[in-house]
Amino acid sequence: MENRSILWIENPEEMIDPELLTLFPYAFLKNRCLLPLKNSEGEIIIATDDILKTDIGEIRSQLNREVKIALASAEDIQNCLDKFYYHPNSSKKIVEDLDSEEIIHLEEDIDVAGMNLLDLANKAPVIRLVNQIFYRALSMRASDIHIQVGESDLKVRYRIDGVLHDIFTLPRKYHPAIVTRVKIISNLDIAEKRIPQDGRTSIKTDNKKIDIRVSIIPTFFGESVVLRLLDRSTFLFSLKDLGFSSECYEKFNRLIHLDHGIILLTGPTGSGKTTTLYAALSQINNPGINIVTLEDPVEYNIDGVNQIQVNPKVGLTFANGLRSILRHDPNIIMVGEIRDVETAEMAIQAALTGHLVFSTLHTNDSTGAIVRLIDIGVEPYLIASSLVGVMAQRLIRLNCPECSVEIKPPLAQLEQVALGEKDIPEMKYREGKGCKKCFKEGFYGRTGIFELLVIDDEIRNKISAKTSALEIKKLALKKNLVTLRMDGAEKIKKGLTTISEVLRVTQEI
Numbered sequence: 001m002e003n004r005s006i007l008w009i010e011n012p013e014e015m016i017d018p019e020l021l022t023l024f025p026y027a028f029l030k031n032r033c034l035l036p037l038k039n040s041e042g043e044i045i046i047a048t049d050d051i052l053k054t055d056i057g058e059i060r061s062q063l064n065r066e067v068k069i070a071l072a073s074a075e076d077i078q079n080c081l082d083k084f085y086y087h088p089n090s091s092k093k094i095v096e097d098l099d100s101e102e103i104i105h106l107e108e109d110i111d112v113a114g115m116n117l118l119d120l121a122n123k124a125p126v127i128r129l130v131n132q133i134f135y136r137a138l139s140m141r142a143s144d145i146h147i148q149v150g151e152s153d154l155k156v157r158y159r160i161d162g163v164l165h166d167i168f169t170l171p172r173k174y175h176p177a178i179v180t181r182v183k184i185i186s187n188l189d190i191a192e193k194r195i196p197q198d199g200r201t202s203i204k205t206d207n208k209k210i211d212i213r214v215s216i217i218p219t220f221f222g223e224s225v226v227l228r229l230l231d232r233s234t235f236l237f238s239l240k241d242l243g244f245s246s247e248c249y250e251k252f253n254r255l256i257h258l259d260h261g262i263i264l265l266t267g268p269t270g271s272g273k274t275t276t277l278y279a280a281l282s283q284i285n286n287p288g289i290n291i292v293t294l295e296d297p298v299e300y301n302i303d304g305v306n307q308i309q310v311n312p313k314v315g316l317t318f319a320n321g322l323r324s325i326l327r328h329d330p331n332i333i334m335v336g337e338i339r340d341v342e343t344a345e346m347a348i349q350a351a352l353t354g355h356l357v358f359s360t361l362h363t364n365d366s367t368g369a370i371v372r373l374i375d376i377g378v379e380p381y382l383i384a385s386s387l388v389g390v391m392a393q394r395l396i397r398l399n400c401p402e403c404s405v406e407i408k409p410p411l412a413q414l415e416q417v418a419l420g421e422k423d424i425p426e427m428k429y430r431e432g433k434g435c436k437k438c439f440k441e442g443f444y445g446r447t448g449i450f451e452l453l454v455i456d457d458e459i460r461n462k463i464s465a466k467t468s469a470l471e472i473k474k475l476a477l478k479k480n481l482v483t484l485r486m487d488g489a490e491k492i493k494k495g496l497t498t499i500s501e502v503l504r505v506t507q508e509i
Helices: 026-032 056-063 074-084 100-111 117-121 124-139 172-185 246-256 273-284 318-328 341-352 366-375 380-386 411-417 421-426 457-464 469-478 484-493 499-505
Strands: 034-038 044-048 068-071 142-149 153-160 163-171 197-205 208-219 222-231 261-266 291-295 306-309 332-335 356-361 387-399 404-406 430-432 443-454
Touching: 026 034, 026 074, 034 074, 044 056, 044 074, 124 142, 124 153, 124 172, 124 197, 124 208, 124 222, 142 172, 153 172, 163 172, 172 197, 172 208, 172 222, 246 261, 246 273, 246 387, 246 443, 261 273, 261 341, 261 366, 273 291, 273 332, 273 356, 273 387, 291 318, 306 318, 318 332, 318 341, 332 341, 341 356, 341 380, 356 366, 366 380, 366 387, 366 443, 366 469, 380 387, 380 457, 387 430, 387 484, 387 499, 411 421, 411 484, 411 499, 443 484, 443 499, 457 469, 484 499
Parallel strands: 044 068, 261 356, 261 387, 291 306, 291 332, 332 356
Antiparallel strands: 034 044, 142 153, 142 222, 153 163, 197 208, 208 222, 387 443, 404 430
């Protein structure tokens, strides 16, 4: 060991070089608690938590160049490995996480003609491979894992902040073993490859239980797998954490404390409707009321709430379930989605008989929900008498806190979000340049933008008269309705997001 004083690295994250990381197998670094770093002069530094157990000669021979050794906390080293080892821009394959001996055995087992797929999927290398796909997704804040098979390879993709990233590419021959392993842990039929299958499983990490919703569908080259990761600690927000403006929060908070009526949330799949519903139910949940939900599927359990899973195979549909709920003495009912006139009319009857009902619809904006209900066959007078509020929402990506900088906003785009040169002096427009933290995207995390339409007597009259959505929108705008794009513009002015991001999620409006 060298006789000079050993450097202590307080914040190794600042010296991470993703390409340098990929020169070492993940298992090698993880098991030995080592972290390769590069300083501003380009020197390679190996951070360790214990110099006495570190064979620096082995590392030098592996890199074939001089390296320095430094100390860092084991926690910092492991956190950096978890966070940065699999960088989306790196072409390193996940297979290299396995020891070389395991890779050889895995390849041999896969190549054995007539190898029992069940036996193969229960072998240690396959189990570790699937587990690493899960844990890597969690460390990268992914909400979904996509396992897609092509003609010659197998892609593993993660959805991070609503955008899919290609992370790993594996040989196509790994596909049967990985899919079978997923089926085993999800209690699905491993022999069935012709029809779609849905299942659930869970894993534990860092003393947290992560629920995983599994969807498998047959495609031309083989079965495609999508896994939705449901982390209770990051899913159950309070209403104040969702991104409401103070005015919108106060209006919505008043609505959810009403005794009766229907509150609808609208937006496309993945716009955060379920998160908002859960936050609203958590806010009003107390021992003095009975809350019953009807969901497809139940994503998270809320203490003190009776949650029912829809099961059409046994006749438990939204409409039938709602009919039964009304005999269960509820104060508040949440129906996952209004899909047909029967469910809509049952929800309206529940609202008219003194219940507060929450539900969702797939429409682009708040006034579109009213027209959709009429289109599916609900009488306008029923809508007018029961509906108390409609909220449209979207999720927008936030500027990365590490790499975003204040710049002059693009004037050509300002008008598209109802802003102009007059707004520039009070604007703190920022854009992310891309860094390690945000995977070169310039965005990190998401928040909501909202359009809350509160139904008053004038709007009720318009609904009863079958007025068009456009006319209702014009009336609401006169009453100071804040549209999705207008709410997005406020977040642009505060430097939270970019013009292009707001336009991306509101382009159909």
